[in-house]
Amino acid sequence: TETVSTEPEPMPGWFVPLTDPHDGEALASFHAALRALAEGRDPDGKVRVAMYGASGTASDISVGYLRTYLQARFGDGGPGFVPLVPLSKWYRHNEVAVHASKGWTKEHAQIRKGRLDGNYGLLGVSFYATAPKRWTEVGPKKGSTSSQGIAHVELFYLRQPGGGSFQVRVDGGL
Numbered sequence: 362t363e364t365v366s367t368e369p370e371p372m373p374g375w376f377v378p379l380t381d382p383h384d385g386e387a388l389a390s391f392h393a394a395l396r397a398l399a400e401g402r403d404p405d406g407k408v409r410v411a412m413y414g415a416s417g418t419a420s421d422i423s424v425g426y427l428r429t430y431l432q433a434r435f436g437d438g439g440p441g442f443v444p445l446v447p448l449s450k451w452y453r454h455n456e457v458a459v460h461a462s463k464g465w466t467k468e469h470a471q472i473r474k475g476r477l478d479g480n481y482g483l484l485g486v487s488f489y490a491t492a493p494k495r496w497t498e499v500g501p502k503k504g505s506t507s508s509q510g511i512a513h514v515e516l517f518y519l520r521q522p523g524g525g526s527f528q529v530r531v532d533g534g535l
Contacts, residue, residue, distance in 0.1 A: 398435050407438060411483070419448055425455035439511055445497040446488040454502075457511075461497040465490050480519050487519070 397403045410427065417423045424441070432438055440456040446465045468475045470485040481487050501511065516529065528535060 395431075395435060406436075408435070411442075413485075416451065419451055420453045421455045429455075439513065442483055443499055444484055444486070444488070445499060445516075448484065448486060456502060457499055458502050459497070459499050462495050464492050464495045465497075482517065482519075490525075493525075 391408075394403065394408045398406065398408050408431075410431070412418055412424050412427065414423070428438075428441055440454065443454060443457055443459060444452075445459070446461040446467070447459050448467070452459065465488050468481070468487045468489070470481045475481070476487060514531075518527075
């Protein structure tokens with residue numbers, strides 16, 4: 362007799378638990394944080410997940426899938442960390458649109474001639490502009506689940522001696 366499994370083979374699109382074969386509790390703290398969130402015991406009501414990768418990450422494919430899945434189970438946490446300037450011409454986000462004027466310089470941690478101070482930020486990249494009137498715009502994409510608006514925004518920037526200034530406009534107001 363032959364035994365036939367009804368369980369699907371692990372492949373893209375199928376749910377496959379993430380575990381360390383040497384330690385069945387590799388993600389124990391992550392699962393504990395999700396349980397605390399589901400039970401209302403998380404002090405700030407957030408569990409943050411960072412994913413690093415290449416084109417699938419930059420196009421928000423795997424990140425968007427995971428974000429949508431987790432938000433369906435644990436509540437809407439917003440669009441996540443979004444750069445103020447597109448990372449590349451291929452950068453896409455499922456929920457928000459990111460646009461910028463010309464004149465921004467990108468310094469990436471993977472490039473030998475990058476920042477000497479090592480201040481690349483969460484994405485491993487920093488942006489700067491040396492001319493006045495450079496702008497960026499981040500907003501909900503039409504038709505996305507975020508199109509109803511974003512209630513909370515945090516802006517991260519590096520203030521430096523001799524650096525410039527900026528203004529933030531929300532809903533047309535300064």
